[in-house]
Amino acid sequence: MRAYHLPAKGAEPLLTDLPRPTPGPGEIRVRIAACGLNFADLLMIKGAYQDTPEPPFTLGMEVAGTVDALGPGTDGPAPGTRIAVFGGQGGLADYGCFPAARAVPLPDAMSFADAAAFQVAYGTSHVALDHKARLQPGETLLVLGAAGGVGLTAVEIGKQMGARVIACARGADKLAVAQEAGADHLIDAATQDIRDVCRALGGVDVVYDPVGGDQFTAALRACNPEARILTIGFASGDVPQIPANHLLVKNITVMGLYWGGYLKFRPEVVTQSMATLFDWYAAGRLRPHVSHLLPLEQAAEALDLLRLRKSTGKVVVTLT
Ligand SMILES: NC(=O)c1ccc[n+]([C@@H]2O[C@H](COP(=O)([O-])OP(=O)(O)OC[C@H]3O[C@@H](n4cnc5c(N)ncnc54)[C@H](OP(=O)(O)O)[C@@H]3O)[C@@H](O)[C@H]2O)c1
Known part of the structure; x- marks a missing residue:
């Protein structure tokens, strides 16, 4: 073969x-x-x-x-x-x-x-936003790398969970894909300041970050008190170093999320999440x-x- x-x-x-x-x-x-x-x-x-x-x-x-x-x-x-x-x-x-x-x-x-x-793309975003960050209806979710494999599913699932979604990606074509998936607001990572745009929109409650590097730092600065930051990956190649005093002052929580890890230590989290996601797919709620x-x-x-x-x-x- x-x-x-x-x-x-x-x-x-x-x-x-x-x-x-x-x-x-x-x-x-x-x-x-x-x-x-x-x-x-x-x-x-x-x-x-x-x-x-x-x-x-x-x-x-x-x-x-x-x-x-x-x-x-x-x-x-x-x-x-x-x-x-x-x-x-x-x-x-x-x-x-x-x-x-x-x-x-x-x-x-x-x-x-x-x-x-x-499985990987939807599973990661669903376990991250639901099981881990407990994203609530009406909260503001910032998705970095929002036109990528995992990022785009975070936009869709964030909307399914009732959040207001800010999508950040590079260039008009990628942003159009994120908008098609339901994003309410768009940030062009190539030309716009992530922190300034998010602050102007009232700050963010949950960050979904598969990129790392400078985008992580900008997102941290855009966080509201009690925000949760989901560390999903480092597509930029740069693993962020986090100033813990910033976390303390704003009561921010940073959460690591590795979907494959759940398969090993709590597979039922993945099984339950997959059942929900296949139901949503069958109902035409995910594309x-x-x-x-x-x-x-x-x-x-x-x-x-x-x-x-x-x-x-x-x-x-x-x-x-
Ligand atoms: N934690 C988990 O369980 C889990 C599961 C799946 C994936 N991941 C991780 O999440 C990250 C993204 O995975 P993916 O499958 O979504 O990849 P992908 O489809 O390639 O998307 C990555 C996105 O990151 C952005 N990006 C920014 N800087 C980049 C750079 N220097 N090089 C490449 N991309 C860059 C790109 O968007 P722009 O061009 O718009 O900037 C791209 O759309 C990876 O680090 C992956 O290992 C983690």
């Missing part, structure tokens, strides 16, 4: 031919139809992601496809079931083996592309935005779209 594989630490990934894997106990084998790309794939190639497997391994963290075989002692989902599953690796291949317990059966109307784009769909042969180009900040929402690689 074809697989987009990282052969060794520091090596370039390459499309290669590997034997079809055999599912182990508690696993399903999936005939993969689509794999959603994540910023973490770029970090894994550099060995800079917190959960990078030991190479060699196949890239691709989340997939959608059809169950093809069950491992020993695995009682479902039955072969033929359309599912989405987060494996953390192994998704950019024709077949992959993943934990059966994490497989989510898909509604008939959900395309494989939507399903492959769904996954996939800016690019590319075949596996173009996996390198697909990753470049993320690396060069050319995508909006998600990039999905198709395998059939």
Whole structure:
């Protein structure tokens, strides 16, 4: 089978031919139809992601496809079931083996592309805004990187939860995508001062930050008393250093949020969140935005779209 594989630490990934894997106990084998790309794939190639497997391994963290075989002692989902599953690796291949317990059966109307784009992005934003920050109706939510994979879902979910949403992204095209997802106010990160615009709008109660660096600092300065800042990621490459005295004076809380961590230490948080998100999807309340769909042969180009900040929402690689 074809697989987009990282052969060794520091090596370039390459499309290669590997034997079809055999599912182990508690696993399903999936005939993969689509794999959603994540910023973490770029970090894994550099060995800079917190959960990078030991190479060699196949890239691709989340997939959608059809169950093809069950491992020993695995009682479902039955072969033929359309599912989405987060494996953390192994998704950019024709077949992959993943934990059966994490497989989510898909509604008939959900395309494989939507399903492959769904779990990490919506799951992260929903657990962050609901379980962690307890975002309340009428609060003001500032979303940084608001046209990116996770950022765009934070805009949509923030609106679903009744917040007023300020979306920050770079350039008119990306801001138009955030507005389409429901943002009430827009900030162009390339030309506008995040702190000044937010202050003029009355300050912010919750910050969703997948970017870090200078944008984190500006957002901190735009916070109202008792604001919550969700640290989601560092797409800028700059991990913020936080002056704790600023937190004290304004009664601000900074919260780290790692969705993959919940899968390990409290999987029920993810399961409950996913059930809500699939209900919202079925009710037409969420509309996954996939800016690019590319075949596996173009996996390198697909990753470049993320690396060069050319995508909006998600990039999905198709395998059939
Ligand atoms: N904590 C978690 O559980 C979790 C889950 C998923 C992702 N993440 C993290 O969240 C971050 C974003 O992930 P994503 O999948 O949404 O990525 P993405 O689709 O590439 O979006 C990242 C956004 O960050 C902005 N950005 C600002 N400075 C950047 C820079 N120097 N390089 C690249 N992008 C920059 C870009 O927006 P503009 O061009 O508009 O500035 C881009 O749209 C990553 O750090 C990722 O690891 C964390």
